[in-house]
Amino acid sequence: MTHSGEPPVSSDLERRAVWFIKLRWLAAAGVATAAGMARILGLSGLPVGPILAVAGSLIVYNTVLYFVTARLSVRPVGRAWESADSFARLLVPRTFLGLGDESRVARFAFFAFVQVTIDFVFLAVLLHLSGGVGSPFAVFFVFHVVIASVLLSRRGTYLQTTVGFLLFAFVVWGEYFGLLDHHPLDSVWPACAYRSFSVAFTGLVVLGATLYLASYLCSTVAVDLRERVRANLLLSREIAGEKQKLEDAYETLRESERTKSQYMRKVAHELRGPLGTIETALKVVLQGMAGALDGPSRDLIGRAERRAGELAAVTRDLLLLARAREAGLGAERVTVALDGLLAEVIEDLRPAAQSKNVALLIDAGGGGVVLGDPVAIRQLVANLVENGIRYTRPGGSVAARLRSQDGCVMLKVEDTGIGIAEEDLTRVFDEFYRAANAREYAAEGTGLGLAICKVIAERHGGNITVESRPGHGTCFTVTLPGAS
Amino acid sequence: MPSRAKILIVDDDKDLVVALRFALEREGYQVASAHDLTVGLEAASAERPDCIVLDIMMPHATEGFHFVWRLRQQDEAYFRNVPIIVLSAIHERTDLRFYPDSSDGTYQAGEFLPVQDFVDKPIDPALLLERIDRALRLKPPA
Numbered sequence: 179m180t181h182s183g184e185p186p187v188s189s190d191l192e193r194r195a196v197w198f199i200k201l202r203w204l205a206a207a208g209v210a211t212a213a214g215m216a217r218i219l220g221l222s223g224l225p226v227g228p229i230l231a232v233a234g235s236l237i238v239y240n241t242v243l244y245f246v247t248a249r250l251s252v253r254p255v256g257r258a259w260e261s262a263d264s265f266a267r268l269l270v271p272r273t274f275l276g277l278g279d280e281s282r283v284a285r286f287a288f289f290a291f292v293q294v295t296i297d298f299v300f301l302a303v304l305l306h307l308s309g310g311v312g313s314p315f316a317v318f319f320v321f322h323v324v325i326a327s328v329l330l331s332r333r334g335t336y337l338q339t340t341v342g343f344l345l346f347a348f349v350v351w352g353e354y355f356g357l358l359d360h361h362p363l364d365s366v367w368p369a370c371a372y373r374s375f376s377v378a379f380t381g382l383v384v385l386g387a388t389l390y391l392a393s394y395l396c397s398t399v400a401v402d403l404r405e406r407v408r409a410n411l412l413l414s415r416e417i418a419g420e421k422q423k424l425e426d427a428y429e430t431l432r433e434s435e436r437t438k439s440q441y442m443r444k445v446a447h448e449l450r451g452p453l454g455t456i457e458t459a460l461k462v463v464l465q466g467m468a469g470a471l472d473g474p475s476r477d478l479i480g481r482a483e484r485r486a487g488e489l490a491a492v493t494r495d496l497l498l499l500a501r502a503r504e505a506g507l508g509a510e511r512v513t514v515a516l517d518g519l520l521a522e523v524i525e526d527l528r529p530a531a532q533s534k535n536v537a538l539l540i541d542a543g544g545g546g547v548v549l550g551d552p553v554a555i556r557q558l559v560a561n562l563v564e565n566g567i568r569y570t571r572p573g574g575s576v577a578a579r580l581r582s583q584d585g586c587v588m589l590k591v592e593d594t595g596i597g598i599a600e601e602d603l604t605r606v607f608d609e610f611y612r613a614a615n616a617r618e619y620a621a622e623g624t625g626l627g628l629a630i631c632k633v634i635a636e637r638h639g640g641n642i643t644v645e646s647r648p649g650h651g652t653c654f655t656v657t658l659p660g661a662s
Numbered sequence: 663m664p665s666r667a668k669i670l671i672v673d674d675d676k677d678l679v680v681a682l683r684f685a686l687e688r689e690g691y692q693v694a695s696a697h698d699l700t701v702g703l704e705a706a707s708a709e710r711p712d713c714i715v716l717d718i719m720m721p722h723a724t725e726g727f728h729f730v731w732r733l734r735q736q737d738e739a740y741f742r743n744v745p746i747i748v749l750s751a752i753h754e755r756t757d758l759r760f761y762p763d764s765s766d767g768t769y770q771a772g773e774f775l776p777v778q779d780f781v782d783k784p785i786d787p788a789l790l791l792e793r794i795d796r797a798l799r800l801k802p803p804a
Contacts, residue, residue, distance in 0.1 A: 451675060451719075454784035459681040462787050467685040490784055 190407070191274075191286035192247075194329055198293065199243050206236040209304065223362040228307055236300055243293060262288055269334035273404040290329040294322050294338050302345040309363040310353040310372045311381040319346060319385065320392050327396035339393040343386050354378045435503070443500035446493045453493060457486045488622065495626035499609070502554055502633040513661050514552045516559075516580055516587055517542035523559045524578060531567050537575035538563070544580040546587030549661040550638045558634040561627045562591040562654050568620050569652070570595035582660060586640075589656045597648035606644060607632040615648070631656070667798055668692040670711035672702035672729060673749065674720045678785075682715070685787040691794075699725045699732070706733060710740065713797050715790070716777070718750040726750070727775065734776050745797035746777040749785060 210233040216224040263281070266288035274283050301322070305313045319342050326338035352358035353372045360372050371377045460483035462468050464476065471479065524540045531538045548555065559578075566576035574594040581588045598606060602613035610625040617623075628642075631654075635642040640658035669691045671679050679695045686693045694709045696702035698720055706714065714733075718726030726748065733741050778797050781790050 450783075455675055455678040455681065457784040458678060458787060461785075462681045462685045465685075465788055467688045467787060468681075487784075 191283060191290070191329065195247055195286055195290060195293075198290070198325060198329075199240055199247065202236065202240045202243075202297070206233050206240065209233040209236065221363050223309070225307055225361055229304070232300060232303055232307070239296065239300075246289070266291075269330045269337075271331045271334075271401070271404050273401070273408040287330055287334065290326070291334060291338060294326050294329075295341050297322055298342045298345050301342075302349050305346065306349045306353070306358060307361050310358075310360055311350045311378050312363070312371050316346070316381075316385055317388075319343075319389055323389050323393045324396050327393055327400045332397045332401060335393045335397045336390075339389050343389055346385055347382055350378050350382055439500045439503040442496055443504070446496040446500065449493045450490070450497065453486060453490045457483060457490055460486060488624075491622070492624045492626070495624040495630060498557060499626055499630050499633060502557070502630050502637060511549045512552060514548050514550055514555050516546040516548060516555070516589065517544075519552070519556055520559055520578055520580055520589070523556060523563055527560065527563050527567060530564075531576065534567060534570075535572035536567050536570045538567075539575055539577040541577070541579040544582050544588075546580050546582045546589075547661045548587050548638065548658045550658070554634045555638070555658075558631050558656065559589065559591075561631050562589075562656070565627055565654075566591055566593035566595065566652075568623065569593065569616060574651075585660050587658050587660045589658075590653055591656075592651060592653040594651040597650055597652055598644065598646040599648050600646075603644055603646060607642070666690070666692065667712040668694065668709060669713050669715060669794060670702070670705055670709060671695045671715045672697075672699075672705075672720075672726070673715070673717035674698060675717070682785070682787065682790070685791065686794075689791055699729045702729055703732060706741070706744070711744065712801070713794055714744060714746045715794070716746050716748050718748060730775060730777060743801070745779070745801050747779045747781055747790070747793055747797055748775070748777050749781055749783055 210230060213224070213226045213229040213233065216226055216229075263284055266284035267275075267280070269287040269291050270280070270283050271287075274280075298319070301315065301318055304315050304318075308315050322342060323335070323339050327335045330338060349358065350372075353360045354375070460479055463471065464479050464483055520540060520542050524538050528538055563576060563578060570576055570593045576591065576593045576595075579590045579592070581590070596615050596619050598613055599615065602611075605611045606613060607628050609629040611629075612623055612625040632642050635656050635658065638658050640656060642654060642656045644652060644654050646652040669686055671682055671686075671693065673679055673682075673695070674697045676697065679697075683693045683695070694705055694711060696705040702714075702716075705711075716726050716729060720726060730746060730748075733744075733746075736742075778800070779793050781793055
C-alpha cells in the first residue's frame with residue numbers, strides 16, 4: 179500500500195535518527211572539553227588520556243553511524259537480519275504498525291536501540307573513569323532513556339532502560355568488589371565511598387528509580403503524542419481517499435455530460451438534413467412551383483410545412499445547445515468587441531422588430547471586450563434580443579445596454595413585454611421550459627433559447643440573471659469576464 | 663436570358679435535388695445535378711453551367727470545400743469566375759465556421775472561401791431563386 183504525496187511513516191524515525199547523530203557530535207565535544215577542563219578545575223584524579231580516547235572513539239563511532247543511516251533505506255537481506263527483524267518489530271512503537279512501510283520502520287527502531295545501547299557502554303566507561311558511583315556523569319543515563327522513549331515502543335524503552343541500569347550496576351558493583359579499578363575524581367572526593375555498601379546500594383536504587391520513572395513518564399507522553407500523530411495520519415489518508423472518490427465522480431459526470439452532448443449533437447445533426455429537405459419540398463409545393471394547388475391541399479401542406487419548421491427550429495436549437503456545451507471544451511478564443519457585435523445584432527433584428535412595431539434601443543457606449551467564441555457570443559446576444567422582441571406587445575420597446583465595470587462586461591437586455599411570473603423565474607433557463615404566459619402569448623419558441631444563453635455565458639466564465647415584473651417587462655443581465 | 667441559363671446542383675440529397683429541380687425548371691432554368699465532388703467537377707467541365715448551387719456537407723463532411731478549391735484552381739477563366747452559391751448554414755458575417763471542424767488540415771477556420779453567396783438550409787426556394795438571379799446578374803461577362 180503506497181500513499182503518494184505523503185511522507186512514509188519511517189520518515190519520522192529517520193529524522194530523529196539523524197538528529198540523534200547530531201547530538202552525539204555535541205556529546206563527543208563535551209567529553210573532550212571536560213577532559214581538557216579537568217586540570218583547570220583541579221580534578222586531579224580524572225584520567226585525561228583515557229577520557230580523550232573515549233571522546234575520540236565516540237567521534238569514530240558516530241562517523242560510522244552517519245554512513246550507516248544513509249544506507250538504512252536499503253532493505254537488508256540475509257538470515258541475520260531475518261532474526262533481528264522479529265526482535266526489531268517489538269521495538270517499533272505500536273502506533274507505527276499497520277500503516278505500511280513496516281520493515282523500514284523496524285530497521286530504524288532496531289538501529290536506534292543499538293545506538294542507545296552502545297551509547298550506554300560509552301557512558302558506563304565514562305562513569306567508571308570519573309568516579310564510579312559518585313560520578314556526576316550518572317545523570318546522563320536519563321537522557322538516553324528519554325531518547326529511547328521517543329524512538330521506541332514502551333516495551334523497547336523499558337528494555338533499553340534495563341540495559342543502561344545493568345551497565346551502571348556493573349560499574350558500581352565491579353568497583354565495589356574490586357573487579358574494576360576505581361578512578362576518584364580528585365583527592366578530596368571520599369575515596370572510600372565506592373567501597374561502602376550503603377553508598378553503592380543507595381546510588382543504584384536512586385539511579386534505578388530515576389531511570390525507570392523517567393522511562394515511564396516519557397513513554398506515557400510519547401505514546402499519547404504518537405497516538406495523535408497516527409490519528410492525524412489516518413484521517414489525512416481517509417480525506418485523500420474521499421477526495422479521490424469525489425474527483426473520480428466529477429470526472430465521470432463530466433464524461434457523461436460530454437457523451438450526452440455529443441449524442442444530442444449527432445441526433446440533431448442527423449435530423450436536420452431530412453427535415454430541411456421536407457421543409458424545402460413542402461415550400462416548393464406550397465409556392466406552386468410543382469403545379470397548381472387547390473384550397474384543402476394548400477391548407478394541409480401549409481400546416482405540414484409549419485410543423486416541419488417547428489421541428490427544424492428545435493433541432494437547430496439542440497444543435498446550438500450541444501455546440502455551446504462543447505465550446506467550453508478547448509475551443510479557441512479570440513477577443514470579441516461587444517459594442518460592434520451588439521450593434522450588428524440589433525441591425526439584423528431591426529426588420530423583425532419594425533414589423534411588430536417594437537422599438538429597438540441600443541446603448542453600447544459602455545464598450546467592453548471579452549475573450550471567447552464570437553459565434554457563440556453573437557448567438558447569446560441575438561437570443562436575448564429576439565426573446566425581448568417576441569414577448570413584447572406592439573408599441574413596446576427592447577433596450578440593450580452595455581457596461582464595463584470591475585473587469586467585467588455587463589449586457590442588460592430589458593423589454594417592456596409580458597414579463598415572467600415569479601414561480602417561473604428560476605426555471606426559464608431550463609431546457610424545454612416555457613412559462614405558461616409565454617406559451618399562451620407566442621406559439622413559436624423551442625424552450626431552448628435561454629438554456630443556450632446560460633450555457634454560453636457559463637462556458638465563458640460568466641453568468642446570466644433575470645428580473646421581471648409580470649405585465650411590465652423583463653430584464654436579462656449577462657456578466658462576462660472582460661479581456662485584459 | 664436567365665431563362666436559358668444552366669444551373670448545376672451539387673448535393674448528395676437526391677430528394678432535395680428533385681425539389682429544387684421543380685423550382686428551377688419552373689423558372690425556365692436548365693438543371694444538371696451531381697451527387698458528389700468527382701461527378702460535380704466532371705459535370706462542371708462538361709456542362710459549363712452558368713451558376714453552381716453547392717452543398718458543403720456531402721458524404722465526406724467538407725467535400726464542398728474541396729470542390730470549390732479544385733474548381734477554382736483550374737487555369738481556365740470560366741472556372742475562376744462561375745458563380746457558386748453555397749447551401750449551408752454559414753452566416754456571411756461570421757468567419758467561416760463549420761461543424762464538424764477543420765481538423766483535416768485542408769483549410770483553416772476563417773479562411774476565405776471563394777464563392778459568391780450563401781443560402782442557409784433549410785432552403786426557401788423563393789429566396790434561392792432570388793439569389794441565383796442576383797448571382798447571374800452580377801456575373802462578369804465571359
